[in-house]
Amino acid sequence: MNEGGGESQGLFGRIKEKLIRSKRQTAAEGRHITGKTDLAHVRRLPPGQNLVTKWPVLDLGVQPDVPKAEWRLHVTGLVANPVTWSFDDFMALPQSHFKSDIHCVTTWSLYDNRWDGVSARTILDLVQPPVEARHVIFHSYDGYTTNIRREVFEEEDVIIVHSWEGKPLTREHGGPVRAVVPKWYFWKSAKWLSKIEFSDVDKPGFWEQN
Ligand SMILES: Nc1nc2c(c(=O)[nH]1)N[C@H]1C(S)=C(S)[C@@H](COP(=O)(O)O)O[C@H]1N2
Ligand SMILES: [Mo]
16 A cells, blocks of 8 residues: 555545554564563553553454353364363363553553453463464454464463453453453454464464554
8 A cells, every 4th residue: 555645545544554554563573562672571661652541442343242152262273182162161260360461552551450261371281282382373253363472372471361350351342251461462462262273383363464
């Protein structure tokens, strides 16, 4: 798309283009919020971020309505024990509770979000991916996908959540269940999660391709 040709696009088109461009740039830089080479690990608010007090909603314009009774989470691919959990199965798993900050690449940050759900480490213990499974791909009910490296998924604070601030996660924020990967920009935190796939090959997701 022509960068200088914004006039005829309309406001929405220009905002969308800007958003895609900034994500593309961030993806290209492989920007990691708390990476050892990044200053942000000593600064809670990463450079260029603005603190917000109300949680914004960002998605592809589709917010799938997945009733708890119909929701399933598949954990598949390169694992010793593939599983499919209903919402009740998921709630019966050992539960974890973490507090973390959100940083979105569209420059907002929201501090101290209290999450309840099942930690990535609990899931790893249950499904037992072999060492060759070096990549994890999240799949969502809106067709969104995003990929992370296994060592990112293995971080202690990664959690698959059903509640935020003690209340069930709302549909607009990815309920019934979403991923939360605190040390990375929020686009890695898939909403309306349907599948966690382990793989020996990397599979770029929606923003990673755009
Ligand atoms: N399934 C799905 N997950 C998604 C997205 C999406 O469009 N679909 N957007 C991502 C982006 S870019 C961000 S910033 C966060 C936004 O989450 P929020 O709307 O709860 O703030 O969700 C991420 N996860
Ligand atoms: Mo985002």
